[in-house]
Amino acid sequence: DTIKIAYIDPLSGPFAPVGQNILNSYQYIADKANADKWAGEHKFEVVGFDNKGSTQESLNVLKTVIDKGFRYITQGNGSGVGLALLDAVNKHNERNPGKEIIYLNHAAVDPDMTNSKCSYWHFRFDSNSDMKMEALTTFMAADKNIKKVYIIGQNYSFGQQVTRAAKEYLARKRPDIQIVGDDLHPIGQVKDFSPYVAKIKASGADTVITGNWGADLALLIKSAKDADLKANFYTYYAATTGVPTAMGAAGVDRVKYVGYWNPNNETFSGKDIVEGFKNKYKDDYYAIATYSVIAAMSQAVKQAKSIEPAKVAVALEGLNFKSLNGDDMMRKVDHQIQQPLYIATWVKTNGKDVKFDQENTGMGWKTNQKIDSFVASQPSSCQMKRPG
Amino acid sequence: MEFTLITLLNGVSYGLLLFMLSSGLTLIFSMMGVLNFAHASFYMLGAYFAYAISVKIGFWPALVLAPLVVGFLGAMVERYGLRSVHKYGHIPELLFTFGLSYVIVELVQLIWGRSTVPYPIPAALDGPLFTLYTTTFPMYRGFMMLVALLMLASIYLLLTRTRIGLVIQAALTHPDTVEALGHNVPRVFMLVFGGGCALAGLAGVVGGNAFVTEPGMAATLGSIIFVVVVVGGMGSLAGAFVASLLIGVLQTFAVALDYSFVSLFSVFGMSITASAPGYSLLSLTIAQVAPILPYLLLVLILIFRPRGLLGTREG
Amino acid sequence: MSKPLVFKPINIARWLIWSGFAILLIVTPLIFSSGGSLSLLSQIGTVMIFGLSFNMLLGQGGMLSFGHAVYSGLGAFFAIHAMNLIAAGSMVFPITLIPLIGGIAGMCFGILFGYVTTKKSGTTFSMITLGMVELVFACSLMFPSFFGGEGGISTNRVIGQSFLGITYGPQIQVYYLIAFWLFISTIGMYAFTQTPLGRMVNAVRDNPERVEFVGYDTQWVRYLTLILSAFFAGIAGGLSAINFEIVTAENVSAVRSGAVLLFTFIGGVGFFFGPLIGAVIGVFLTVMLSDLTKAWQLYLGVFFILIVMYTPGGIASIIMMNLRVAKFGMFKRVWPAMWKLVLAGAFTTFGIIIGVEMLYQRTLEATQSSIINLFGVTVDTASHTAWLVTLVIIAVGIFACSRLKGGFSRHWGDVNTEIEEQMRRAQA
Amino acid sequence: MSLLTIKNLNAFYGKSHVLHGVDMHVNPGEIVSLLGRNGVGRSTTVKATMGQVDATGSIMFKGEEIIGLKAFQIAHRGLGYVPENRDIFPSLTVEQNLMLGEKSGRDKNSKPRWSMEDMYQMFPRLRERRNTQAGVMSGGEQQMLTLCRTLMGDPDLIMIDEPTEGLAPKIVELVAEYLKELKNRGISVLLVEQKLAIALEISQRVYVMGHGSIVFEGSPADLRANENIRKEWLEV
Amino acid sequence: MSGFSLELKEVRKSFGSAEIIRGATLQVPKGERFAIIGPNGAGKSTLFNLISGRFPITSGDILLNGESISGLKPYEINRRGLSRSFQITNIFHRLSVYENLRCAVLWSLGYKYSFWHRLGGLKDAHERAEAVLEQIGLKRRRNITAGLLTYAEQRALEIGITIAGGADVILLDEPTAGMSRSESDAAVELIRKVTVGKTLLMVEHDMSVVFGLADKIAVVVYGEVIACDTPANIRNNQKVKDAYLGGHAPAEVE
């Protein structure tokens, strides 16, 4: 049978580049899975639906795809949308027993989704922002040069979570570090970050932590370069589409990211996918959550011997599977993936440990540290209502 | 001190970019009465053309060619689109440009894709212009300011030294009569619209690499330039200039100020706790309300001075 | 002889139209009964109310508002907070009447904001409304407890006891709730056009200065109209809160305000029922089309531009023109030329759509594959023949159109001249 | 040879046929009046000549066919037009209005017959209000302004539509004087007038129009003598 | 209380630095028909604008039925029983002729801003509008959009809107401008008919209309009322002749 997954993310508007890249990634992996029979005789089909970046539109799309017979949806670009979908999926499943759908979350990382708002029908294949912050601060704690930190983020659920976690965790791990300022700016609207940079500079910060992504990150880093801000950037999303190009040489040695993968990892695992993807789409493969989703789903349907969501959900809970970053596990209590995390720095490619460049800039990510699953693991407050 | 000066400079240079955009809009709006909703789209076209040209033959030719191409496109839009809508009045004209903005974004994505294009600052202008205390002021920002000022001067000369402005204003209300007096009104309209678009294109050439050239760049700047035009006074170029600087500086400073009513009260020795009524309102910092300031200014201006800062006529 | 307007206690035609409307509302979901079309219909219903209320301002009062979503959006927020209060047990109120809460909230904000905006008219009015909507929208991020920040406020409409089996869980029940309110609101807004205030706002649209000299304060006329319009907008907002079970800041955005402007204009501002047509087309274009094709924005933009350029009266005016021709029994005369032109037009559109889809496949999806499935035919966008065929189709279509256009417009012109002549004679 | 010759002119507003074959001509240096009741199509004739109304037929000006040309092209050939509803440009000042009367791209060397100064001499009132916005001027002042504005374009034939409407009797006389003065300076005048007395006093020939075509042509004296025509086409 | 319907006391009005009305004083007794004549730009229309509240006065006072109306808004003045027409036609061009008139009567019949009455059910408004329609001779054009009327018909409608509300002080600004002889004769008849028992103030350049209608003529020159007298006296007033009438006799040559 065909497992039809509806990909509900922005395919038009300002966030389309990221949305399109991840859709391509999904389809590339699905093709691969189908060719290599990951799920036995079952096939995957990932169909893109444009939610125009809007919460309300996502709910419309959800209704449409349900109507079209999709039983699996996946979404990730924007925790705001994610929370709304989560809610809608819950309601749908409650009102339509026997016709349940599953929400495969590939990137919406607001911790609430696996804590206070956790749901049986939601599985997150990205580490949540607290986990990433845990990893990041662990890495930072070792760096004695860090004295003054400035936090800047987009003003929405994810950005707010990053700010909160950064303050909390740094206070715990390095009470001597001073938080010299924090800012939340409107998402996707700021064109000129120089005032923020001036502020950061005036604060005397040597380190900046930011959850910004897309143009918001690119512009921030560019402004920092223009004003000759000599601070290091610890980011979440410097590897996503568009940022490397905008960042260029300006970010070398100064920008780091925390994420679930780096193409320049110790064994270059996923090498063939990166190359094959680049050949096919002239673009970089970085969203390995797509790989994790398809791999986990393949294993789950085989285990469940059915593609029926109600059964697959049971199989997915607590599932151990292999992804490009190693051995991963879908934790049963909150449906939050447990996986290793990477911290990497933006440097010139050198053909040795930094083979793959990004967006043809001649620069790529050098792995600083791989952090094991358990380090970043977080307790969950989830009280999951399971059907039946 | 360093902070204040740098922020002021940043504000002024941002304001001048706004002016480059709004001057074209003002020109079109005041002369033809058309609220060109697609204006920011022409700005985007300017950036993309500049990118395409600079990849082939370099930045300096692009600086000249891209605005010309955009201006030509604008003139064509006027000739084959707006002109036939003109007779129905201003609302359909406005809506026409509104629809156009949709189409332009799509076409841009069709040609250049949905992601950011690498449109770099030319090497000759890359680098610091001067250093103020410890902060460097980029040369390119200086260049932007220079272009904006040159533009202001040349528009001013064009409008005061020629009769074109009069013809257009008159043609706004009585096109037939102006034509009967021997003026080729349609051509003048076409030139004005093309010219206005070319100005937006020029802003795109210098703004596109200062910031980012991507399909969303039009949408983000779209509404702020309307604020500028209205606050300055519809049809007043000087007004647009003042308003651009005002809004540029206002926005730049606002994001930098973390003061709220709570901090104000604490100056007077009163401390307000989170449990106080209206705390969420009182604790909003100026930086947090920064996004609404331009619009607040717009609404206040329209209520108390509907003509705008330097405008001469209402509506 | 002119026939003087006499007061007929029962106007048969009007009764027929209203009952027809009611029956249509009842029957439609029985025909389009799938879940997707039901939610589409529900959405259309709310947009219809919203559009009609917007047209109270634009069509009847000449007030071009860029910020009408403020009223529907704030109405929606109040409605959803009310629902959450009900769910929490701190309030008792039937869900059926929730739209009323939205309406009243919309009206209150109409009273508040309208006082400022309606002080001015014309472009100044438009600009203040633009500023107002941006202001409210920007505020939405500053007051997350009310607006719910980026993610909005969500609710569950299935609350309280079920009444006669109505829980509003199933979409069909929500549809009928919307249909009910649509019917009531339409009657209400139509009735408004037939009241002294409704007529005076027409007068204000035409010539505000003169209105002042027949005893009316134009500002009050505009203000009161805006308040009423905001009330209906709020009802639409309340309904959308029930329908989507979520309200986000987008509901109070300029984008939403712009959308209702587009839809209403496409439908036709000059006619009371224009927004109804506009809602159907608008929802179809933005919701359905984006599922079918990547190029939906291009189609939307181009379609809209064509409407603005060639039929600024909107779809309603096309319908009315044809009806008039039919009424005078001259449809037969235009029909032969018309169907040919329509056919040629459809053919050209067909060609252009193929071209556009192929182009999109080639540039944006090039990495996927060059194969595309169009109208059930597989086309390879990399092959020259495919492009050649497409271009030939377009060229033939355009050629045919330009050949047929002359004949059609001649017939059309003749017929309309004759009709006007007949009407003039009837007058004289 | 006549300066302006109109043959078989048919004109339309959209689809409504207003002029049904108008034939008339104006000779150099002559004042010709076009009379008729309200709504017979006198203004339409003038507008059609100026290219502002769709028309068929033939209009020869200085021996050249001008039908189908654009209004500004016609104006450049030396035809001036003063519209009946005083289309002054309300937001511009009086002086700017006059400036717009001058044609763009006119030959710099040839000296125009009229200067702004002449205009101010003719109507001192305009000088007094030269920097006022034209839109707030009194009805009569606006009428003076439109006339002067067209003269600034230095036409060889000027078509004036109801120049005396709303003017005080004294000014009406003045206008009549100036029309004669125009003629003395070699400019031909086609006058559309409601006030019969004036028209008959200053013009050399008159046309009477009825239902979209010319029903009478002759000298003022002929018209005075022809009671039937006057009864049927001019009075009620 | 004075017996005057309308009284101007030393009214002045400046636009910027230009003083247009320089101390105009005028008293119009109840029920009389006044004509105002004067050269172009003398300030006649401006005077109307001041009286009807379109512009605020700079100094002086205007009394309507003995009460000061200076500083009031046009609609407030209208509600006190003063109605005016415009020199440049000012009608509701997208409404039908009938609707134009109905709009004009609504306030005076007390419907105000009602949105709870059904227009179709307002018998009195209907009858008033129909009556005025009859008076101004546009019955046959009842359902035509006003913008499509001919110029003369629009002028008639302009008068119709002015009188429809039943105001007892009526200001007409060049009601016959642009009309032919016969039409203006008809207009004079109409005005005479509808202003019976009312106070009329009218600006006109057409001397036959002025002398045919007016009980008294006020002459305005340079923003001042230089004379106000019966037609016969005005005709022979040298000052008026110099300033306004010129060589021509008041009645047209025809």
Ligand SMILES: Nc1ncnc2c1ncn2[C@@H]1O[C@H](COP(=O)(O)OP(=O)(O)OP(=O)(O)O)[C@@H](O)[C@H]1O
């Ligand atoms: N824009 C228009 N659209 C349709 N019909 C028009 C238009 N302008 C004029 N008409 C009609 O054309 C006819 C002739 O109008 P025209 O203005 O030429 O008359 P006229 O002789 O100048 O009369 P008047 O004394 O009113 O100026 C009239 O019946 C009028 O109603």
Ligand SMILES: Nc1ncnc2c1ncn2[C@@H]1O[C@H](COP(=O)(O)OP(=O)(O)OP(=O)(O)O)[C@@H](O)[C@H]1O
């Ligand atoms: N708003 C204004 N601003 C400046 N000047 C004005 C304004 N309104 C009128 N005027 C001036 O006041 C003078 C009187 O104008 P008004 O319209 O009252 O004249 P009038 O007596 O009605 O003349 P006519 O008989 O020509 O209509 C004119 O010179 C005019 O330019």
Ligand SMILES: CC(C)C[C@H](N)C(=O)O
């Ligand atoms: C795609 C990601 C950048 C989205 C972001 N992590 C969020 O949760 O909102």
Ligand SMILES: [Mg+2]
């Ligand atoms: Mg005429």
Ligand SMILES: [Mg+2]
């Ligand atoms: Mg006047």
